[in-house]
Amino acid sequence: MKIGILGTGVVGQTIAEKLSQLGHQVMMGTRDKQATLAKTGKDNFGRPALSEWLKNNVKIQLGTFSEAGAFGEVLVNATNGFGTLPALESAGKNNLTNKVLIDISNPLDFSKGMPPTLFISNTDSMAELIQRTYPEAKVVKALNTMNAYVMTNPKLLPEPTNVFLNGNDSVAKNEVKKLLMSFGWNDQDIIDMGDITTARGTEQILPIWVRLWGTFQTPMFNFKIVTAKS
């Protein structure tokens, strides 16, 4: 499948690499392609600049948001919260229409330092804002509740954990479910929570996620819901 990924950070890169390994054609989109490619050295997380990374991932293309939006039959929003609406606007409304848009973003505001707060929460969510802004896109919130390496390789953890789906379109959620299963997620561990408003719950899990990261001193963890045997 042709997949367009908006965002070139660690989430975008990790998802792109996984999808490419699985045989999909992948184009990552960025705001300013030349500026992105001009970066050298390492980023804040000690990872190589994207231009270096692309040399090791030659099948993955880099384009503008608009080019990635046009390229993908399915789109992935891997931008950060503040970058999301500008990225989607650059991608272009027509490029979103009738497409599954997997939203991994979180409305985190780090501007006042750690821990971050949420700039949308409680009575609204980032996923709902995207769905309202682009009613003809099929927004499915997924994967935003964990680290990028766990997203694409859940078996890095010693036991099965959960991933949540939120979205209005059942067919779209089913497509995302299939993609997640190809990443290594078990069918029964993918929890369809319901319509897009249920994304309020999955996004508001981020404040405890960030604190647990501090407590465990590693981002390599995930939530598992344990239910009583019926």
Next chain:
Amino acid sequence: MKIGILGTGVVGQTIAEKLSQLGHQVMMGTRDKQATLAKTGKDNFGRPALSEWLKNNVKIQLGTFSEAGAFGEVLVNATNGFGTLPALESAGKNNLTNKVLIDISNPLDFSKGMPPTLFISNTDSMAELIQRTYPEAKVVKALNTMNAYVMTNPKLLPEPTNVFLNGNDSVAKNEVKKLLMSFGWNDQDIIDMGDITTARGTEQILPIWVRLWGTFQTPMFNFKIVTAKS
């Protein structure tokens, strides 16, 4: 130990029963003792009125908020979010001073129907509000992220899950930890998240909790954090 429990709902009753079974002296506090005892029939959850329940729990005393506050060496806030500050005010500032106050409340607002929203969230929490209002109480948030039956009997679930502690006073958190271990919680499953501001995380987990209740059609579940083996 003498323990005062503010609130006579399902959480208050379940905690009171457990503590009494464990040999503690327990007094539950209510706003208006006569009005509480005058209720008959079943409540919204099909449970018997408190006057009936007390007949089966003869060791558990019923008092006013003030009486329960004075009685307890340790206090438990098992009121609902909107009832919390009025209950603590009735309990009396002097009765809270230097005492461990276990806060199980959640700032849930059901006034606009299901799902509820949070009336304090993101940049503040119920636990912080209580701690600010009563700086000489030793507030420890705990147990608010699960059903009352799981709180007092974690082994009802088929595998170990987690309970979170949030509070400024390490000695107080340690006392609460010991109580939780007497309920059946394993030492390693009790996660001390840090100071009272970390309660923002545990309180903001409620929106997904409520939705998962809807998804699973049972409240008998809990969160388990699965970490990569180090």
